[in-house]
Amino acid sequence: MTADRTESEPAATTDSSRTVAEIAIVGGGLAGSLAAAVLARAGHRIALIDKRAVYPDEFRVEKIGGPQLAMLGKLGFREALQNAACRYDRVLNIREGKVIDVSVGQAYGFPYADLVAMARSQMPDPSSLIVDEVTAISCSDDLQHVELASGRHVTARLVVLATGMAGVLGYKLGIRRRVLAERHSVSFGFTIARRDGRPFDFEALTCYGERTADGIDYLSLFPVRVGMRANLFMFRDPTDPIMRELRREPEATVLRLLPGLQPYLGDFSVIDRVQNWVMDLTVVEAHLQPGVVLIGDAFQTNCPAAGTGVARLLVDVDRLCTEYAPRWLTTSGMGREKISQFYSDRDKVAADEQSLKMARFRQALTSRDDIGWDVRRRLHFLRRSLTHRVDQMHPGWLGRVRGALRA
Numbered sequence: 001m002t003a004d005r006t007e008s009e010p011a012a013t014t015d016s017s018r019t020v021a022e023i024a025i026v027g028g029g030l031a032g033s034l035a036a037a038v039l040a041r042a043g044h045r046i047a048l049i050d051k052r053a054v055y056p057d058e059f060r061v062e063k064i065g066g067p068q069l070a071m072l073g074k075l076g077f078r079e080a081l082q083n084a085a086c087r088y089d090r091v092l093n094i095r096e097g098k099v100i101d102v103s104v105g106q107a108y109g110f111p112y113a114d115l116v117a118m119a120r121s122q123m124p125d126p127s128s129l130i131v132d133e134v135t136a137i138s139c140s141d142d143l144q145h146v147e148l149a150s151g152r153h154v155t156a157r158l159v160v161l162a163t164g165m166a167g168v169l170g171y172k173l174g175i176r177r178r179v180l181a182e183r184h185s186v187s188f189g190f191t192i193a194r195r196d197g198r199p200f201d202f203e204a205l206t207c208y209g210e211r212t213a214d215g216i217d218y219l220s221l222f223p224v225r226v227g228m229r230a231n232l233f234m235f236r237d238p239t240d241p242i243m244r245e246l247r248r249e250p251e252a253t254v255l256r257l258l259p260g261l262q263p264y265l266g267d268f269s270v271i272d273r274v275q276n277w278v279m280d281l282t283v284v285e286a287h288l289q290p291g292v293v294l295i296g297d298a299f300q301t302n303c304p305a306a307g308t309g310v311a312r313l314l315v316d317v318d319r320l321c322t323e324y325a326p327r328w329l330t331t332s333g334m335g336r337e338k339i340s341q342f343y344s345d346r347d348k349v350a351a352d353e354q355s356l357k358m359a360r361f362r363q364a365l366t367s368r369d370d371i372g373w374d375v376r377r378r379l380h381f382l383r384r385s386l387t388h389r390v391d392q393m394h395p396g397w398l399g400r401v402r403g404a405l406r407a
């Protein structure tokens, strides 16, 4: 049996117990769903398998902007994102109650489940999504076999493992997760509104921590459809009593930790459940195997404060789905030498390294209280603030200087 594609087969072929596809994507979070849409739109026969028909209300990335938007545009998701998310263009950045600078540029806020739904909606054939749990995968140089909890099977030439932080399937294949930093960061997510029902005076706002002992990197406030979303990123022992206080009395605790926020928020309340997440930094080992390739969090986890998770997974999706996988399918076999091309891709390696570098930088900038980092921290914020002031006095001045220097 082969799973080679013929022109007359637009989607994966299915009978009651078996689906045959070119590529089986296991895990339909953001990475897997984007990969599925990109590959299916290019005409590949794919099967996207996720245990849940709809991504649940779980706290993951909730805003994107900058280079991530450009990459989503390149992959053809920009318009769908605009329809699914809430746009904002200016972020007021403050520390100790004072304005540091203003970030200008398109960004979008959303619940993660909506982002995943957007990506899945871009698959030309909705029946490519199989709602089932994958229980086992067996891989070889030729065909891969995926077993589902329902007893069904999927056969494909390539398996893309996009199961996020769930490591069971990888583990069964002998793929291990190396923990680089246990309990590296803690993140809180909740939605706020003013008690008087009026909108906040800012479109979006980032408030940086005031004291290293608090371990607060920043609180990011940005619009989503139902209100103003808050993401609080911390580097602090997750067993510290402050975690319980943040869950039980989020308003008072946030203001105690970030007193400079008070004038910007006024009288506000948290209008939904406070979610929180403790993140380990991990990377896989023994992953170079025939027939299977790992992307997104399944390959490496990220520090939420560094905001590199989406950037990384977009590079993974772009490189794998627009370059390597289409090329691999044109010749027989799916051995290690093919798979290793993706893992050693220059852009992928750079994005993975950058993510770890940023994770360490954010932690040090937030928490290190030795003299070297104290000076660095002061300079970091001073530089931003001076650059902003100069640019406010002479709009475009800095850009022109930089342009002239580049030329």
Ligand SMILES: Cc1cc2nc3c(=O)[nH]c(=O)nc-3n(C[C@H](O)[C@H](O)[C@H](O)COP(=O)(O)OP(=O)(O)OC[C@H]3O[C@@H](n4cnc5c(N)ncnc54)[C@H](O)[C@@H]3O)c2cc1C
Pocket (backbone or CB within 6 Å): 026, 027, 028, 029, 030, 031, 032, 049, 050, 051, 052, 055, 059, 060, 061, 062, 063, 132, 133, 134, 135, 162, 163, 164, 165, 166, 169, 187, 277, 279, 295, 296, 297, 298, 302, 303, 304, 305, 306, 307, 308, 309, 310, 311, 313
């Ligand atoms: C609290 C938090 C805040 C974050 N904030 C940011 C941020 O601000 N910026 C940023 O860039 N990144 C952020 N990140 C990181 C970002 O959210 C992740 O990198 C991204 O969501 C990973 O997507 P994924 O598709 O790899 O994994 P997931 O979204 O976790 O998807 C995995 C999928 O696999 C499915 N699955 C697992 N096992 C099986 C199985 N056996 N059978 C079938 N299906 C299975 C699951 O159902 C799920 O749908 C944050 C992460 C967290 C936790």
